[in-house]
Amino acid sequence: MEILMAILASILFATAIYNLLQKQFLRIIIGTVLLSHAAHLFLLTMGKLKRGNPPVLVEGVTNYADPLPQALILTSIVISFGVTSFLLVLAYRTYTLNKSDNMDELRGSSDE
Amino acid sequence: MIYAVFAPLLFAIVIPFLSRMKHKIHTGWLILPVPLLVFIYFVSFVGSGFESQVSSYSWIPSLDISLSFHLDGLSLLFALLISGIGSLVVLYSIYYLDREERLGHFYTYLYIFMTAMLGVVLSDNVFALYAFWEFTSLSSFLLIGYWHFKERSRYGAIKSLLITVSGGFSLLAGLISLTVVTGTTSIREMVGQADVILESSFFPLILIFLLLGAFTKSAQFPFHIWLPDAMEAPTPVSAYLHSATMVKAGIYLMARFSAIFGGEPSFFMLLSLFGIITLVCGSYMAVRQTDLKAILAYSTISQLGMIMAMLGFGTDIAIFAAVFHILNHATFKGSLFMIAGIVDHETGTRDIRKLGGLMTFMPMSATLALFGTFSMAGVPMPFLNGFYSKEMFFDASLQLSGYAGTFVEVLAAVLPYLAVIGSIFTFVYSMYLFFGTFRGKYKEEQLPVKPHEAPFMMLLSPIILVVGVIVIGLFPSLFNNGLLTHAADAVFGAEVTKEISFWHGFIPPLYMSLAVVALGTVLYLTKTSWEKVYTIIPGNFSFNRIYDWGVNQLEAASNRITFTYMNGSLRLYMILLLASVTTITGTVLFISDGINFEVSDVAPVTVHEVLIAIVMAIAAVATIFVTNRIAAILVVGVVGYGLAILFVLYSAPDLALTQLIVETVTVALFLLCFYHLPNLTKRTESIAHRGMNALISVGFGALMLVISISAYNSQFFSTISDYFTENAYKLGGGDNIVNVILVDFRGMDTLFEVSVLFGAGLAIYSLIRLRKNKGAK
Numbered sequence: 056m057e058i059l060m061a062i063l064a065s066i067l068f069a070t071a072i073y074n075l076l077q078k079q080f081l082r083i084i085i086g087t088v089l090l091s092h093a094a095h096l097f098l099l100t101m102g103k104l105k106r107g108n109p110p111v112l113v114e115g116v117t118n119y120a121d122p123l124p125q126a127l128i129l130t131s132i133v134i135s136f137g138v139t140s141f142l143l144v145l146a147y148r149t150y151t152l153n154k155s156d157n158m159d160e161l162r163g164s165s166d167e
Numbered sequence: 168m169i170y171a172v173f174a175p176l177l178f179a180i181v182i183p184f185l186s187r188m189k190h191k192i193h194t195g196w197l198i199l200p201v202p203l204l205v206f207i208y209f210v211s212f213v214g215s216g217f218e219s220q221v222s223s224y225s226w227i228p229s230l231d232i233s234l235s236f237h238l239d240g241l242s243l244l245f246a247l248l249i250s251g252i253g254s255l256v257v258l259y260s261i262y263y264l265d266r267e268e269r270l271g272h273f274y275t276y277l278y279i280f281m282t283a284m285l286g287v288v289l290s291d292n293v294f295a296l297y298a299f300w301e302f303t304s305l306s307s308f309l310l311i312g313y314w315h316f317k318e319r320s321r322y323g324a325i326k327s328l329l330i331t332v333s334g335g336f337s338l339l340a341g342l343i344s345l346t347v348v349t350g351t352t353s354i355r356e357m358v359g360q361a362d363v364i365l366e367s368s369f370f371p372l373i374l375i376f377l378l379l380g381a382f383t384k385s386a387q388f389p390f391h392i393w394l395p396d397a398m399e400a401p402t403p404v405s406a407y408l409h410s411a412t413m414v415k416a417g418i419y420l421m422a423r424f425s426a427i428f429g430g431e432p433s434f435f436m437l438l439s440l441f442g443i444i445t446l447v448c449g450s451y452m453a454v455r456q457t458d459l460k461a462i463l464a465y466s467t468i469s470q471l472g473m474i475m476a477m478l479g480f481g482t483d484i485a486i487f488a489a490v491f492h493i494l495n496h497a498t499f500k501g502s503l504f505m506i507a508g509i510v511d512h513e514t515g516t517r518d519i520r521k522l523g524g525l526m527t528f529m530p531m532s533a534t535l536a537l538f539g540t541f542s543m544a545g546v547p548m549p550f551l552n553g554f555y556s557k558e559m560f561f562d563a564s565l566q567l568s569g570y571a572g573t574f575v576e577v578l579a580a581v582l583p584y585l586a587v588i589g590s591i592f593t594f595v596y597s598m599y600l601f602f603g604t605f606r607g608k609y610k611e612e613q614l615p616v617k618p619h620e621a622p623f624m625m626l627l628s629p630i631i632l633v634v635g636v637i638v639i640g641l642f643p644s645l646f647n648n649g650l651l652t653h654a655a656d657a658v659f660g661a662e663v664t665k666e667i668s669f670w671h672g673f674i675p676p677l678y679m680s681l682a683v684v685a686l687g688t689v690l691y692l693t694k695t696s697w698e699k700v701y702t703i704i705p706g707n708f709s710f711n712r713i714y715d716w717g718v719n720q721l722e723a724a725s726n727r728i729t730f731t732y733m734n735g736s737l738r739l740y741m742i743l744l745l746a747s748v749t750t751i752t753g754t755v756l757f758i759s760d761g762i763n764f765e766v767s768d769v770a771p772v773t774v775h776e777v778l779i780a781i782v783m784a785i786a787a788v789a790t791i792f793v794t795n796r797i798a799a800i801l802v803v804g805v806v807g808y809g810l811a812i813l814f815v816l817y818s819a820p821d822l823a824l825t826q827l828i829v830e831t832v833t834v835a836l837f838l839l840c841f842y843h844l845p846n847l848t849k850r851t852e853s854i855a856h857r858g859m860n861a862l863i864s865v866g867f868g869a870l871m872l873v874i875s876i877s878a879y880n881s882q883f884f885s886t887i888s889d890y891f892t893e894n895a896y897k898l899g900g901g902d903n904i905v906n907v908i909l910v911d912f913r914g915m916d917t918l919f920e921v922s923v924l925f926g927a928g929l930a931i932y933s934l935i936r937l938r939k940n941k942g943a944k
Contacts, residue, residue: 056769056770056771056773056776057766057769058766058876060780061872061876061879062780062872063783063784064871064872065868065869065871065872065875066784066788066868067783067784067806068864068868068871069865069867069868070787070790070791070864072741072867072868073791073860073861073864074790074791076741076742076860078852080844081796081799082790085790085803088803088833089803092806092810095810097871097875099813099814099817099819099822100875101878103770103879107818108818109819109820110819110892110903110905111820111902111904112895112896112903119818119892119904120819121886121888122888122895122905122908123888123891126913128819129822130916130920132822132826132829133829133920133924134923134924136832136833137923137924137926137928138927140832141927141931143837143839144840144930147840147843147844148934150843150844151843156844158737158738159736162734162735162736
């Protein structure tokens with residue numbers, strides 16, 4: 056199963072990067088969303104899958120899933136949510152100001 | 168002693184506040200006591216019974232770097248110059264700088280410099296010395312660029328910084344090598360291990376590194392070019408940094424290390440050779456200048472060369488003469504700079520071609536300049552200190568017989584002649600400086616301002632210095648016992664006693680002095696007829712051209728290189744980053760044999776998981792191809808919800824919950840924003856672009872695959888997760904291990920996470936508010 060998940064994560068990585076390399080702001084945001092999904096899946100897979108119960112202590116159970124990657128991912132999900140929403144608002148602002156969402160047209164002036 | 172060194176710096180902190188009330192009282196008055204007190208403190212050490220002192224303060228013990236201050240004769244001489252001339256310069260600047268100027272900046276920079284320079288001459292620890300050394304360069308840069316609105320000021324400031332700081336790097340290299348060879352960071356201990364250093368195979372390297380540091384700082388040929396451009400600084404700065412103190416830091420360094428290198432033929436050869444070349448070139452070039460301060464700048468260069476050469480000679484008389492001349496030069500050159508500033512201030516120009524006949528308007532300044540210039544020229548008069556050290560210099564140049572080797576012998580034989588030639592030009596420009604400014608025809612129509620004498624308080628500082636010139640001239644041995652012999656001791660490492668007297672009888676140095684005066688007079692009187700020689704030597708050639716060319720080329724080249732990759736295209740940045748990460752990581756993985764596909768201990772594959780994975784993969788790929796906004800949100804959502812289901816399947820209920828909530832909110836956000844944004848367009852890039860993108864993304868995906876599988880199969884450390892599982896309840900008091908980790912074990916991380924979210928929230932809020940305000944207008 057881990058191999059399958061690794062393949063899935065790498066597909067997510069590849070599509071995320073492909074989206075990141077686009078010119079349109081929206082596609083870049085989609086790319087970052089996919090990238091964080093890929094990273095989360097990657098982290099979870101590294102912690103081994105399906106090894107025991109959910110990491111909530113229950114009397115008599117000694118076999119728990121690895122809690123550490125989960126804690127990491129939880130932090131990461133929240134932060135990537137923050138980043139995504141910020142990027143979305145930024146894209147919106149950029150478009151209303153510049154009437155363009157094409158990164159090539161949004162370059163700074165050459166004498167900066 | 169640490170208070171004496173750091174007093175100016177500590178005071179510099181309050182200067183900006185003091186300068187607020189500059190319209191009531193000139194900031195200079197408020198801060199004048201600081202260098203004065205430091206001066207008095209150091210004067211208290213002067214006396215025949217002077218013993219060197221050490222006071223040490225720990226700074227970075229693990230690197231053996233301490234603030235240990237060692238006050239010996241040499242340091243004392245320099246410390247007195249720094250604080251004494253510093254006081255006079257502050258006094259002078261009160262009248263030189265208008266209250267409308269940015270006084271706070273000026274005095275802050277000046278006091279930073281004061282501390283740095285005191286640190287240079289007092290530090291016993293080589294790295295502390297280096298740190299202070301660079302601070303002098305930095306404050307010099309700020310002071311030269313003080314009138315930053317002038318293009319020449321900025322040019323001069325950058326030039327001095329580039330040259331002195333690259334010399335500083337070389338110095339650092341030399342000091343590090345010294346530390347490596349001797350195993351100590353203390354100069355005193357290094358002196359004790361002089362044999363080890365001289366026999367070390369690093370010795371030539373150390374010598375060259377240190378010489379480069381000293382030569383750049385002390386404006387020795389061919390690094391002298393920064394000093395004339397540094398004259399764009401306000402005149403008090405030129406008098407202080409670029410004549411009396413900072414440029415002597417290189418001299419100080421060489422004097423300090425003479426105790427180690429003294430007597431080495433290579434040290435003698437390099438120092439004397441470059442010193443004497445600097446002397447001759449500097450004085451030769453000075454004659455050609457038309458700006459008063461430029462004449463003085465080249466004059467300073469040549470005098471520094473003379474001192475450097477004397478340190479190179481290394482004989483007791485030469486060392487003594489060098490130390491003596493450091494003192495003398497500070498007095499007469501300091502006063503001359505101040506007079507030049509006064510002339511500039513009162514007539515509005517420093518161009519000597521426009522000046523002339525000022526004697527009648529500015530009698531006081533003229534008298535002071537008379538003493539200064541004649542002392543600099545070495546005119547044999549019993550009340551001019553310049554003559555004594557000049558004659559001792561001639562004397563020393565005749566007594567060089569301690570070295571063997573053809574080249575060295577030739578050099579020793581030629582040195583007296585070069586010394587005389589340099590001194591002749593010194594005489595010429597000194598006369599030119601005085602007579603050209605104060606005698607000759609008065610050219611009223613060429614002066615921007617009608618000249619008049621400066622206020623007495625402005626003249627006070629040069630008067631004090633000229634009194635110094637005369638006192639030393641009349642009683643040349645006055646400072647011997649208390650100061651100069653101690654300083655020479657510190658350099659020479661052995662007892663040096665020297666009585667200075669005016670009349671030595673008919674000996675060669677006297678003839679040399681007379682020859683200088685005679686030939687100098689002839690050359691000065693016939694100056695117009697031989698001036699054409701400057702069109703041949705140096706003609707168009709100048710080291711400035713090399714410097715300018717080099718700087719331009721460097722700038723152009725770095726611009727070219729930078730703009731090839733910093734072209735503003737986000738895509739290019741991403742490609743560069745990802746391509747380098749992929750290739751470097753991939754290569755390292757491959758080389759270090761890190762790839763490991765032998766899979767073991769995997770969970771069984773089940774059908775529903777495979778189905779979810781396939782759906783997610785299809786959705787992910789679809790994001791690339793959809794052109795409809797709603798479809799794009801949906802496929803991204805499919806990936807997110809799919810991930811949530813996987814979290815459920817893999818025993819991660821917290822993650823699943825969070826992911827579901829976040830995914831829902833994100834989709835809502837997307838919908839909100841998409842409404843305002845244009846539809847996704849069809850991609851219009853060329854095939855090559857698309858190919859590149861595909862290559863990069865597939866490559867990166869493949870790399871991540873390799874990494875994840877290899878990492879899965881390698882375990883180098885035992886996991887720390889068990890610790891959390893065992894202690895979640897014991898230490899954290901919670902059943903949910905993930906929660907306990909987040910809020911307890913790694914509580915700080917979560918706090919930062921919350922602050923990130925808060926920051927994002929603020930940013931979003933302000934982005935939206937910004938629009939509203941703009942719309943209101």
